[in-house]
Amino acid sequence: MRRILLLMLLMLLSPAIHGSGKQPPKTVIGTDKECIQCHPKQFKEWQASAHAKKQPVAGCLACHGGLHSETASRSRRDRVCVACHGGKEGAVVHSYASSKHGVLMRLEENGYDWTKPLAMANYRAPGCAYCHLHQRNHDVSAGVRADAMNRERPVPDGMRAVCRDCHAPRYTARLFDNGDALLEIGRKKSREAEALVQAAPELGREDQAAVQQQLQKMHQHLQNVRLGAGHQSPDYQWWHGQPALDGDLLRIRGMIDEYRRKHPVQPR
Known part of the structure; x- marks a missing residue:
């Protein structure tokens, strides 16, 4: 009788011991649907992005991979973006690689702690994810985006805010003004x-x-x-x-x- 009572007590305490009672995350993830169950906010942001709307669709596993322990650090590195954006010799990738940020990234990326958030100037040189997925926003269209500079109108403040993580507001404003003039x-x-x-x-x-x-x-x-x-x-x-x-x-x-x-x- 005592053993039965002890087992019942352990069953009652089990949710408290293990948190909410949810299953721990899998070591290996096989499909995007498995990610959505635990990350509904990120999924909603992603649905509004170009990654979801354009073909081929860039889903969870395409960027994060299937190894749960490395999903964040893997997706923050530029190498994940290169293949889908024209390759190393394509204009999108090469224009970044030939910039000061790109040169610093190549020199220092192996020394970065890629588990840090994409914010607060955690990286000396911002890579693709830092600017385009700033503060873990999975809508790549929300902040720095390609089409923002295609329109003859002021650059959205969301883009300017990304640069202000590392640079003074006056310096950032001058760079954007120079860019607007160059484009005109x-x-x-x-x-x-x-x-x-x-x-x-x-x-x-x-x-x-x-x-x-x-x-x-x-x-x-x-x-x-x-x-x-x-x-x-x-x-x-x-x-x-x-x-x-x-x-x-x-x-x-x-x-x-x-x-x-x-x-x-x-x-x-």
Whole structure:
């Protein structure tokens, strides 16, 4: 009888001993659904993000991996992001790698404590996750995001707040103002090129295709300027950005002028 009472007492005390009575997290996770049960807040944030809405979908395991003890530290390292964002030679990754932050990251990343939160300047050089998943917000569209600098409007304060973790407000404001000015110079070149193309409807099919191809290159070079401003990469602000835009504009103008020389308008 005493043994039965003792067993009953242990059963009653079991939830108190083990916390809420929930099962401890698995060592290995096999599917994203297993993560959602314990992380509903992060899942809701993720649902609003580009990771959830674009194809291929970047789910929990894609970034965190399946080993529960390393899910946080693994997802905070840049190597997780590289494969899905154009590889090491792609403009997105290379523009960061060629920046001061990127160089510091390569030199020091093996000495960082990757278990620390993505906030409070815990890392001397911010990586992809620090800026784009700031303070563990799983909506990569909430803070620093690529399309924020695509629109001709003020940069959201959420982006500025990330930089203010490490930099003084006045310095941060100056950098963003410089970036806006740099982008506006690039946009003017792009608008001029588009106006030239619209004013040349007489171009033949092959010539029109060649001009449109050059215009597409110009859009990519304008994107390089955005990446250069956002990642603070001089190479992408200039060598892969503004001079490339100058060349695109000159080529488009030259192609249209050449066509008009070869096909002069006959007087009526």
